[in-house]
Amino acid sequence: MTVAYPGPAVVVEDVAAAVEVMRSQGLRVSASRRVVLTVLFAAPGPVPAEQIADGLGGRFPLSDLGSVYRNLETLERVGLVRHLHLGHGPGLYAVAERDNQEYLVCEHCHAVRAVSPTDLDAVRGRLRDDFGFTASFGHFPIVGRCADCRDAPPRDHDHGHEHGRHA
Template sequence: MTMPAHTPAAGVHDAAAAANALRARGLRLSSARRLLLQALFSADGPVTAEALAAGLDDRLPPSDLTSVYRNLETLEQLGLVRHRHLGHGAGLYEPTGTPARELVACERCGDLLALAPERLDAVRDAVLEATGFHARFTHLPLVGLCGACAEDVTAPEPPAAPARSPRP
């Protein structure tokens, strides 16, 4: 399992501020990093490294996937980017300047819901009481059945749906 970096979020809200944060830490702003930052801050939500390397639907020039992963790892260690996993698919990356959301996912239809963290406080409290663990649902979602799938438990299980970007 890929673990998230536990670096505090840098809290930058645009690519220019992220570039300044890189320079302030003594790192070079290569053209690959500049393009990656522009892509992350111009995306409509969390995106895969593969989509970033492919040029985000021709909005940017394509990049080498290995370079994208290496730069994403550096940006995450600096607190500029976070990633999450939505099941068996590729991880999703987004700038840390966006509000942190916790995720619930339907394991049957693939529906994904992004929630403000306080909406799951009671769940976190129950997990803490039962196990002693302080649960977070930002890196991996809380998985179960959505209301519609729970009502339809007698229907045959459909093939696994591809992971979707979370809806607000």
């Protein structure tokens, strides 16, 4: 990880278009990079690296987790991929264009709600007005209680093994 210069998100809507971007950036188009992109496009939301290495349930076998991480980093550097951290648990990766969203995560039921950045502008505005701080909830989401769990008793407030369903 540690993406030195995460480029601005590049908009592509399929693997072929992503491959074009890769070529235009001087990156080689290898089989494993195609698989990484294929899995990311096929996934319903952000997925952990290990799931990418599994090749979407064995349909696209990929051998090496280390290479997956390197490819994710490379693809993130050119802006095709992004990653985020939902609480604890492994980092999650997604196609940048398809996932330029910000997240609200319920610490109780682990539900994940994706919202478009503009929906959070009012919140961001308050933070800027009150603290001169410009928040971004893409990489580290907002954690708290969703409406359903507002009054639920505390349970445990650590580990994020379960990746809540997306709303």
